[in-house]
Amino acid sequence: MNERAKSLRVAVLGCGAVGSQVVRLLTEQSDDLAARVGAPVELVGVGVRRLDAPRDVEVPDGLLTTDVLGLVARDDVDLVVEVIGGIEPARSLILAALDNGASVVTANKALLAEDGPTLFEAAEKAERDLYYEAAVAGAIPILRPLRESLAGDKVTRVLGIVNGTTNFILDKMDTSGAGFSEALEEAQELGYAEADPTADVEGFDAAAKAAILASLAFHSRVTAADVYREGISDVTAADVASARDMGAVVKLLAICELRPGPHGDQVAARVHPAMIPRSHPLASVREAFNAVFVESEAAGQLMFYGPGAGGAPTASAVLGDLVTVARNRLAGTRGVGESAYADRAVQPMGETRTRYHVAIDVDDRAGVLAAVANAFADHDVSIQTVRQEGRGADAQLVVVSHAAPDAALAATVEQLRNMDIVREVTSVMRVEGGDE
Ligand SMILES: NC(=O)C1=CN([C@@H]2O[C@H](COP(=O)(O)OP(=O)(O)OC[C@H]3O[C@@H](n4cnc5c(N)ncnc54)[C@H](O)[C@@H]3O)[C@@H](O)[C@H]2O)C=CC1
Ligand SMILES: N[C@@H](CC=O)C(=O)O
Numbered sequence: 154m155n156e157r158a159k160s161l162r163v164a165v166l167g168c169g170a171v172g173s174q175v176v177r178l179l180t181e182q183s184d185d186l187a188a189r190v191g192a193p194v195e196l197v198g199v200g201v202r203r204l205d206a207p208r209d210v211e212v213p214d215g216l217l218t219t220d221v222l223g224l225v226a227r228d229d230v231d232l233v234v235e236v237i238g239g240i241e242p243a244r245s246l247i248l249a250a251l252d253n254g255a256s257v258v259t260a261n262k263a264l265l266a267e268d269g270p271t272l273f274e275a276a277e278k279a280e281r282d283l284y285y286e287a288a289v290a291g292a293i294p295i296l297r298p299l300r301e302s303l304a305g306d307k308v309t310r311v312l313g314i315v316n317g318t319t320n321f322i323l324d325k326m327d328t329s330g331a332g333f334s335e336a337l338e339e340a341q342e343l344g345y346a347e348a349d350p351t352a353d354v355e356g357f358d359a360a361a362k363a364a365i366l367a368s369l370a371f372h373s374r375v376t377a378a379d380v381y382r383e384g385i386s387d388v389t390a391a392d393v394a395s396a397r398d399m400g401a402v403v404k405l406l407a408i409c410e411l412r413p414g415p416h417g418d419q420v421a422a423r424v425h426p427a428m429i430p431r432s433h434p435l436a437s438v439r440e441a442f443n444a445v446f447v448e449s450e451a452a453g454q455l456m457f458y459g460p461g462a463g464g465a466p467t468a469s470a471v472l473g474d475l476v477t478v479a480r481n482r483l484a485g486t487r488g489v490g491e492s493a494y495a496d497r498a499v500q501p502m503g504e505t506r507t508r509y510h511v512a513i514d515v516d517d518r519a520g521v522l523a524a525v526a527n528a529f530a531d532h533d534v535s536i537q538t539v540r541q542e543g544r545g546a547d548a549q550l551v552v553v554s555h556a557a558p559d560a561a562l563a564a565t566v567e568q569l570r571n572m573d574i575v576r577e578v579t580s581v582m583r584v585e586g587g588d589e
């Protein structure tokens with residue numbers, strides 16, 4: 154707390170989609186923030202790359218600076234908001250800010266999922282807060298409920314849609330038949346996508362968020378590298394149509410769960426496209442919205458829903474953390490730090506039980522159905538449903554399996570691809586949200 158000004162002095166690093174909205178809220182709501190914090194909250198600097206870059210917000214005169222390292226080194230800054238993104242220089246700037254006695258609020262899921270322990274240890278050593286609610290599911294308060302509200306319960310599963318850009322794309326493909334590139338371009342224009350949208354499309358962003366969710370839910374250190382990851386670039390219009398034929402919809406899901414392992418529960422964390430029944434609440438998540446289901450032993454099933462991306466919704470979560478951290482500084486206290494005591498092992502994806510939907514173009518002749526069924530049986534995979542559609546010289550079989558180790562299902566698909574009676578495996582996708 155800076156005694157000279159009896160106010161809480163804030164520096165914002167980055168003035169892009171999120172940063173510009175943080176600056177706007179700090180300036181437009183200064184009176185309300187002062188009343189809620191119990192002292193004035195004063196914006197003292199905004200670190201940018203270029204002073205002359207066009208901006209969506211009016212930054213008060215004299216606050217813009219390209220000397221970002223100098224800004225975090227000032228001894229009159231109480232709180233640093235990092236909304237630059239990426240690993241470096243964001244990590245070095247956060248560590249410098251903590252070392253200099255500032256508290257930090259960040260939205261940087263990529264950094265937290267890659268090197269969170271370094272940041273948590275630095276915050277602990279500096280005895281300062283490091284808050285990051287905005288890092289997962291945008292405006293949705295999901296991290297604080299996991300860290301605080303559910304601290305007395307045993308969370309067993311967290312499943313949801315946590316990337317707004319890919320949900321926007323898949324939603325457009327499903328509802329308006331839009332092409333992938335067209336929908337991605339629109340998501341970028343709306344400020345949803347990462348600076349490099351590959352992070353969204355290839356599932357890296359959702360995997361980072363899954364790592365953060367799993368770490369908090371299961372009191373263990375889970376990194377992005379521990380999360381099985383598939384993006385949506387291989388999702389085709391045929392997949393979307395096949396899902397519709399089955400009364401389902403394709404979504405990019407993040408699934409973190411406790412699974413039995415040889416030495417106690419293990420963490421299974423995965424991100425991949427999946428078909429979910431249209432009757433499932435996640436099927437109705439539109440545009441760039443997110444939704445997260447949390448299952449725990451005492452509370453049962455909880456659902457959190459709201460805007461998962463966009464400058465203003467994300468800034469809402471950043472400001473929520475800022476007010477909490479400001480109050481903590483005024484009270485001379487800190488929030489809960491990292492909790493990794495359970496130290497659970499990570500379950501390899503091949504051992505994780507999943508279900509598959511497989512659409513196959515086959516020769517329309519006797520014995521085909523039995524041959525396909527035998528391929529599943531060869532890998533001890535039980536079939537739940539089979540649908541056959543005759544189409545002239547060939548036919549299409551659509552098979553939905555029961556749950557089996559993912560490696561067994563993958564081996565079944567590989568075997569089908571090599572069978573003479575199979576002309577083409579036209580769609581392969583995991584299935585979630587139904588009976589196992
Ligand atoms: N856009 C969204 O909906 C959400 C974004 N986030 C996270 O918030 C962070 C910021 O995201 P956006 O605002 O969307 O990105 P952005 O790319 O719109 O803004 C980042 C800004 O930081 C500036 N910058 C980059 N390097 C810099 C440096 N060395 N010094 C000073 N400024 C620098 C860039 O010029 C840019 O203006 C990222 O970590 C992102 O993952 C989190 C939740 C939602
Ligand atoms: N690019 C991200 C932004 C929010 O985290 C997304 O699309 O969800």
Ligand code: NA
Binds near residue numbers: 289290294
């Ligand atoms: Na959030």
